[in-house]
Amino acid sequence: MQYKQIELKKAIKLHTIKSDKFKTNLLSVFLTVKLDKEKVTSNALIPSVLRRGSKNMQTQEKINKELEELYGASFDCGLDKAGDNQVIKFYIETINDNYLPENDRNILKISLEKLLELVFDPYLEDDCFSKEYVKQEKNNLKNIIESKIDNKGRYALDRCIEEMYKNEPFGLYKYGYVEDLDKINEKDLYKEYQNLIKDSKIDIFITGNIDENIIEQIKDNENIKKLQDREPKYEPHKIEDIVQKEEKIVNESMDVTQGKLVIGLNINIDNEKDKYIVLMYNNILGGSATSKMFQNIREKEHLAYVANSIYFRHKNVIFINCGIEIENYDKALSLTREQLEDMKKGNFTDEDINNCKKGIIATIKGIEDEQDTMITYCFGQELSQTGVKLDEYQDIIEKITKEQIVDIANKVSINTIYFLNN
C-alpha cells in the first residue's frame, strides 16, 4: 500500500492510497467546515439536493441509471461530526476493471468525473438550485431529523451528547433542526452552497488499483480547476480546557420497555499524545468483552445485554452505554461508579493491559484491509495534523504503561448522566 498526498490548491488536498488487493476502487470528497448552529441545517440539506441532479445528469433517475451502467457504482453521501466540525462526505465505489466481464471502459476515470460533477457542478435553474428539489429535500430531511427517536439506543446517546454540550458546537445534531429548515429557500441554500465550496477544507481520496494518470486527470478536471485557494473555515483538533461542574442528571420519558443509561465523561488531558492512553483506558473500562463494564454489569450481575463505552477521539470524550431494566437504574449507576473508581485505583492487571494492546494492535493492522477504514484513518490524521503512520501508531500503543493509564483515570470525571425511561 502506498499513501501520498498532494496539495492541489491551498486547503484542497488529494490523497491517493494505492493497493491492488481490492476488487473495488473507492473515491470520496470530504468538505469540512466548522459546526455552527446557523449553518448546520443548510449544510445537512446540501448533499441531499446535490444528489438529485448535476449539470449533465439532471434527475435522480438519470444519475442512478448511469451508475447502474457502471456495474452498480454506488454513490453515497453522508454527514459526520468530527470534533467541532461538520464533515459532508460524498463517495463513489466502483468495480476495478480487472473484475469486469468486458474491458472496454475505464470505469474509475468515468466515475471520478461523475463524482466531481455531482459535488461541484450541480443542476441549476436560473442560476439557483431547483425549487422543487429543495422543497422535496426539505421535507425528506425533516423526516430524517424526526426519525432520531426510532432507534432508542442511538437516541439516548444523541440526547446525552446534546445535554453535555448544550450551546456548544459539538452538541448540535448533525442533521440540523426542523425549525431552521422551514426558513430555508432555494436561493439562500444555493448561496450557502457557494460559501461551502469556497470556504471548506476539501479532501479528495482515491483508493484502489490506481495509476499515476489519475493525478493528472484530477488536475485537469474542469471542476477542480474552478476551485480557488482558500483560508478554510474549520477547526483543527485541539485539546480543550475542562471546567468541571457538578454532575448533570437528565431523565427523559418515552414509551420504552428497556431503560437506556448513557454517561458522558470528561477527560482532562492537555496534549494530543495522551489520547492514545485514553484509548487504552476506554478499552479496559468498556471497550471489549473483557472490559470492566462488560464483565461486571453484564457477566457478573446480568443487568444488561449491552454494557460498553466508546471514545470519541476527535472530541476527547467517553460515553458509557447500558440497556437495563428501569428499576435497576440505581444499581447500574453505582456499579458504573465503582468501575470508574477501580480504574482510578489501578485495580486492573498487567494482563488486562496486554490484552487491550493486542486488541488495539489487531485493529491497527486491519486498517489497511478496508478502503473506507483507511480513508477514515488518513482523514483523522489530516484533521489532527499529526501524520502518525500505522506502524508508529502501533509502537505508541505498545509502550503505554499502567502508570500512564492510572494517571488518565484520575483525570476522568462524570459530566452528564442521562436516563431514558418510561
Added chain:
Amino acid sequence: MKIIENSKVKEKLYVDKLKNGLTVMIIPKKGIQKKYLIWGTNYGSIDSNFIVPGEKQETKVPMGIAHFLEHKMFEQPNGTNSLDTLTSLGVDANAYTTNDHTAYLFEATDNFYEAMTELMDYVQHPYFTDENVEKEKGIIGQEINMYSDSPDWKVYLNALKAMYHNNPVKIDIAGTIESISEINKDILYKCYNTFYNPSNMTLVISGDFNPEEMIEEVKNRLIDVKSNGKIKRIYPEEPETIVQEKIEEKLEVSQPMYVIGIKDTNNDCDKEIVKKHISIEIILRLIIGKSSKLYKQLYDEGIIYSRPSLDYEFSKTYAHIMIMGQSNNPEEVYKRIKMEIKNLKEKGINGEDMDRTKKMIYGAYVREYNDVADIARMFLSDNFKGINSFDYLEEIEGINVEYLMQVLDDVFKEDKMVISIVKN
C-alpha cells in the same frame, strides 16, 4: 480436497468433507492481514421439533433454545469464558443465531492458531450448569427487551406472522421471556448432542493461508466424534396461503414503518434456486429500485424518502420477499407496488432495463469478495442452503427476459402479499 476456481472474481475455493462428516471450506486471500474463521451448525431457531438419531420419539424443545445455546457455548469447566480468552488474544470474536444456522467466529491479525485452538475447543466441549443457565436468562431477557423496543424488528416479525400460519420462522429467534424460562441444562445438552455433530456442521476459513496446510490444522484440532446419522427435523405443515393481509401495531415512531411481504412456495433449495434468487433481485429493482419509475413517482409525491430495502429470504422450509421502509402512507406504497407488478406482468420487462440491472447486481456480487469476513459468512450461509456462492457470479449471465417473466408470474402473486405497519 476439491478446488473450485472462479475466473470472474479470480478466487479459489478449497472444499473437503472429512471422515467425521464435517465440511471444511477455505478461500485464500493473498496480501490481506485479516484472517477469519467461522464454524457453523445447520441448526437455527426453527429447529425446535426433531427426532434424535437412534431414537424413535419426537423431541420438542422451547422456542429460543438455539440462541440460548449459542450464548452458553462460551462457558468453560474451569470457570473461564472463551469469549474472554479469545478477546485476550487480541482477536475479535463473536457468535450469532439465525433461523436456520448458528455460527461461532473470530477475526484475527495475530494469534490466529491460538484463537483457532480455543474456538474449536469450546465448540466441541459444552459445559452447562444449573447456575450458569439461570444467569443467562437475565442477560437474554435484556436482549429480548432491547428488540421489543425496536420498531424495525417488530414490523419485520409481524410481516412473518401475517404470512405464516405454522412455520416457526414467525417466532422471534431469541424466543420469549416465558419460553426461555423453561430452558435447563439437560435440554441444552440434548440439543447440543443432536445438532453439533460434525456431520451437521461446516467450517469456513478465509485469509492469507496455504489451504493444504490449513486443512491439517483443522484436523489436528478435531476430537473423535462419529458422524451421528440423519437428524429428522419436523416442521409443521404450512399452507401456501397467507394468514392475514394486513397487520398493524402501535409503537412510538417518527413515521410509519412498513414491511411488504410476498410469501413464496417453499422451493427446498433446488438447483434453480440461485437463478431464481437473482431473478427476484432483478425484478424487485425493476419495480422499486432507485432508477425505477415507481420510485421516482413515490419520491416526488413525498410518500417515500429513501429506497426501501429489498430482500429474498429463504431456507429449506420457507421463502419470502421482504420490502421494508418508512413512509407517511404505507397503504399507498403497497397499492402502487401491487399496481406496478400487474403493469410489469402485462407490459413485459424491458431488455435494456434488465441488462442495466444485471450489471448493477453483478457489481454488488463482486464487491462481496473484498473482505474475508463477508466471504466466509457468505460461503457458510449459502452452504447450509446447498448453494456454492460462486454460482451467483456464473448464473447471472444466463438470465433473460423470458426467465424473468416466468419468475414474475410464479412468485409475485397478489394473493400472497401482506403488509405490516408499525405506527403511533
